[in-house]
């Protein structure tokens with residue numbers, strides 16, 4: 001059940017009705033905002049651990065989140081992704097699998113020191129759902145970079 005609650009104890013409703021049966025909001029939300037500047041190139045790379053610094057712990061630090069490899073500044077959505085928000089688990093993390101599955105359960109997140117989530121195992125509907133979310137984020141938030149894998153042991157040695 002998800003009605004009336006956005007608590008982070010989501011174990012009993014990690015799977016929701018959308019995309020099959022989207023909520024009114026998810027059906028009618030604006031997919032693109034004309035006020036955003038377009039074609040801004042990614043400005044820097046973030047490893048999962050670097051990205052995790054931008055999880056909203058500090059009010060003066062922007063809130064970032066990765067969707068399909070792109071890191072977005074979701075500071076304007078602090079009420080969603082900031083501490084205590086319904087989607088706080090996504091803050092500072094790769095939210096791709098959670099968005100694809102319609103779940104904000106922690107199990108959809110990839111360990112910070114693990115290889116990037118290759119999104120294996122998602123079915124066609126889940127991939128489509130993720131792509132729709134990617135379009136949504138690209139329309140609402142500014143991209144600030146891209147998610148890159150953690151350096152290998154070899155690369156670490158070289159630095």
Ligand code: HEM
Pocket residue numbers: 001002003004013014016023025074077080087098099100101102103104140
């Ligand atoms: C449990 C049932 C759910 C309800 C009742 C619900 C309700 C809502 C509502 C009302 C909004 C829009 C709020 C606003 O515009 O002020 C919203 C936005 C959103 N929801 Fe849900 N939601 C549910 C489940 C989920 C799940 C499981 C996910 C995760 C995959 C999710 C991800 C999002 C995202 C990413 C946004 C956009 C926030 C933004 O604009 O940045 N929702 N939801």
